[in-house]
Amino acid sequence: MANSSSISLSQVYQAHHYNAYHIIPLNFDTVRELPETHAWPPLDKDNDVSLSSFSSSGDGHDHQVKVPVIDLSSDDAREMVGRGCETWGTFQVINHGVPLKVLESMESQCRLLFSLPTHEKMKALRPPDGASGYGLPRISCFHSKLMWIEGFTIMGGSSSLLQLAPKLFPHNYTTFCEVVEEYNEEMRKLAERLLPLMMDSLGIPTDRLPWHWPTPTTTTTETNSTTYTALQLNSYPPCPDPNRAMGIAPHTDTSLFTILQQTQPSTGLQVLRDGVGWAPVPPVSEALVVNIGDLFHILSNGRFPSALHRAVVDRTHHRYSVGYFYGPPIDINIFPLLDPPRYRSSRGWWQGSRFGQWRGGGAVDLYRERSCGSGQSLGGEAVYDDPSSYKLVSARNHWTGVAGAAPEAAIFDDPSYPRCVLRTRSPVVAYTIDLTTVS
Numbered sequence: 001m002a003n004s005s006s007i008s009l010s011q012v013y014q015a016h017h018y019n020a021y022h023i024i025p026l027n028f029d030t031v032r033e034l035p036e037t038h039a040w041p042p043l044d045k046d047n048d049v050s051l052s053s054f055s056s057s058g059d060g061h062d063h064q065v066k067v068p069v070i071d072l073s074s075d076d077a078r079e080m081v082g083r084g085c086e087t088w089g090t091f092q093v094i095n096h097g098v099p100l101k102v103l104e105s106m107e108s109q110c111r112l113l114f115s116l117p118t119h120e121k122m123k124a125l126r127p128p129d130g131a132s133g134y135g136l137p138r139i140s141c142f143h144s145k146l147m148w149i150e151g152f153t154i155m156g157g158s159s160s161l162l163q164l165a166p167k168l169f170p171h172n173y174t175t176f177c178e179v180v181e182e183y184n185e186e187m188r189k190l191a192e193r194l195l196p197l198m199m200d201s202l203g204i205p206t207d208r209l210p211w212h213w214p215t216p217t218t219t220t221t222e223t224n225s226t227t228y229t230a231l232q233l234n235s236y237p238p239c240p241d242p243n244r245a246m247g248i249a250p251h252t253d254t255s256l257f258t259i260l261q262q263t264q265p266s267t268g269l270q271v272l273r274d275g276v277g278w279a280p281v282p283p284v285s286e287a288l289v290v291n292i293g294d295l296f297h298i299l300s301n302g303r304f305p306s307a308l309h310r311a312v313v314d315r316t317h318h319r320y321s322v323g324y325f326y327g328p329p330i331d332i333n334i335f336p337l338l339d340p341p342r343y344r345s346s347r348g349w350w351q352g353s354r355f356g357q358w359r360g361g362g363a364v365d366l367y368r369e370r371s372c373g374s375g376q377s378l379g380g381e382a383v384y385d386d387p388s389s390y391k392l393v394s395a396r397n398h399w400t401g402v403a404g405a406a407p408e409a410a411i412f413d414d415p416s417y418p419r420c421v422l423r424t425r426s427p428v429v430a431y432t433i434d435l436t437t438v439s
Contacts, residue, residue, distance in 0.1 A: 022136060022140040022141040022146075023125065023126055023128065023135040023136055023140075024122070024125065024135065024136070025134075025135065025136050025149070025150035025151075026038065026146070026148075026150075027118045028150070028237040029118065031240070032240065033240055033241075034239065034240050034241040034244055034245055037145065037146050038145060038146050038147070038148055038245055039145065039241075039244050039245070040145050040244055040245060040246045041244075042243050042244055043243050043244075043312065065273075065276050065279050067084075067088055067090060067091060067092065067271065067279060067281050068080060068083065068084040068087075068088065068091040068092065069091070069092045069093075069094060069284055069287060070084060070091055070092065070093050070094070071093075071094050071095050072093050072094070072095050072096050072097070072193070073095040074095075077197060078197045078200050078201055079201070081194065081197040081198060081201060082197070082198070082200075082201025082202070083201075084290075085198055085201065085292055085296075085300075085303075085304040086201075086303055086304060086305075088271065088273060088305075088307065089271070089291065089292040089297075089304060089305040089306055089307035089308075090271050090281065090289065090290065090291045090292065090307040090309070091289075091290055092281070092284055092287040092288065092289050092290070093190075093194075093287060093288050093290060094284065094286060094287045096190055096193075096287075096288055097186075097189070097190060097193065098186045098187070098189075098190055098288065099186070100286055102182055102183055102186050103261060103286070105179045105182070105183070106179055106180070106183045106261065106322055107261070107263055107320065107322070108179075109175075109176050109179045109180070110233045110235075110320050110322055111320060112176075113152060113168060113176070113233060114150060114152075114233075114235035114320070116168060120168065121134045121150075121168065122134065123167040123168065124152070124164045124167040124168050126153065131153060131155040131156075131230075132153050132154055132155045132156060132160045132163075132164060133152070133153060133164060134150070134151070134152050135150075135151060135153075136149065136150070136151065137149065137151055137248055139248075139249060139251055143249060145246070147245075147246050147247060147248050147249060148236060148237070148239050148245040148246060148247050148313045149234060149235065149236055149247050149248055149311070150234075150235045150237075151232060151233060151234050151235070152232070152233040153230065153231070153232050153233075154180065154230065154231040154232075154233075155230045157184075157229075158177075158181065161177055161180055161181070162177065165177050165180075180231065183231070183322075183324075184229065184231060184324070187229075187231075187259055187324035187326075188227075188229065188326075190259060190288070191227075191229075191257070191259060191324070191326040194257070194259075194290065195256075195326075198257075198296070198304070202300055202303060202304075202337070202338065204337050204338070208337055209299075209328075209337075210328070210332045210333055210334070210335075211227070211328050211329050211332050226329060227326060227327060227328060227329060228327045228328065228329055228330050229324065229325060229326055229327065230255075230324075230325040230327075231322070231323070231324055231325075232322070232323040232324075232325065233320075233321075233322050234248070234311075234320065234321045234322070234323070235318070235319075235320055236268055236311060236313050236314075236318070236319040236320070236321075237313075237318050238313075238314060238315060238316055238317060238318055239313040239314065239315060240315070242312065242313045242314055242315050245313050246310070246311075246312070246313075247268055247310070247311030247312055247313045247319075248310060248311040249310060250272065250308055250309070250310040251308070251309070251310070252293065252294055252306040252307060252308050252309070253291060253293040253294065253306065253307075253325060254293055254294050254295065254327070255293035255294075255295060255325040255326055255327040256293050256295045256296045256299075256326050256327050256328060257290055257291060257292050257293050257296055257326055258290070258291045258293060258323050258324065258325050258326070259288050259289070259290055259323070259324040259326065260288065260289040260290075260291065260321055260322070260323045260324075261288055261289075261321060261322040261323075262281075262283040262289060262319075262321050263283065263319060263320040263321065264283040264285070265283070265317065266283075266314045266317035266319050267280045267281070267282040267283065268311045268312055268313065268314065268319045268321075269281040269289065269309060269310075269311055269321070270309060270310050270311070270312060271291075271307050271308070271309045272308040272309070272310075278310070281309075291306075291307040291309060292304045292305065292306050292307050293306050293307075293325075293327070294306045295327060295328065295334055298334055298335070298336060298343050299334065299335075299336065299337050300336070300337070300338065301336035301337065301338035301339075301341060301342055301343070302336075302342050302343075303338065
């Protein structure tokens, strides 16, 4: 294996090829009925929090199902950010400093991209061994049913953008590139504003982050590498049978956190909270959603739950979103910054999340003592170190919200791979798997 510092995410993806069925989106312009390939079990409305009982604006009362909306210009922003991270793993921010013009320009370019004819978008199709381009979410191959979504991923910064944009806009791609570059810069500044607030709420100085440690070639005030980011544009077209379709299946993000821009007016994003169910996160004017990812869950030693979320679709509204994924350098050793550590450390977080070797979404195989909350097996297999150290305790069905043993789930040694593997044979159901160490 090559030295970790020389490996990119694109190289990791090259080892895990995907077939065209799990890459090419449906041609939504020609669909009048929900195809069987996209027909999921009906959504369990009994486990959803209705919008009528949901509040997303502050009114001075403590609503159990209220996803926080935080004013970053307020004096108590740090306290509120910490509370949102600990209680929900997600929150919305206003007065965040990102100019409205930047958000509007990005939404406009997002709409323009997905309005292109299918044959034009296909020119930028993500290759089976690639990370960037047009196509379905990479978790599509973990399910027997396809999702009602088309996406466009930009990894690798300007180089990736300059390769893809001319394929989509051969006569005028500079505008798209300029808007994306400005958007990335504003998101980076916001991420670097949020990170200290999150760290302060944990009582941990930001300079304790591993990528802020000095190296022989840096001073004590410099970082030894750059953060790794990605941009994801999503389109959720109107659906003829939204109760039997899934925009994007339940998952957590592997990043430190994700900043998400939603379009109005329809609500599609939902976040699962124990004891509450699937709570909608309605768009708030000029607000941005922040979702905690698996890596921050580990750094916080479990204090910050990574947000398990999904997207549902609508019969009449075409919904769009733009996600900015903010993560550490890929060659950094990730470990808990609070004692006693609950999770083991791992060098190279892209290996921790496996990107295909672990058939799920997140970094659960970095956990040491107990995995709960952010570790899902999305109807496939999850990979863990040291098979003798774990036993299955329980699972929570994120489709119905019912707790109980995962059907046909088992932990066993995989002779083809020196790890412990958990498999479920319910390809349209997501589980949180609780493990405990064997004493």
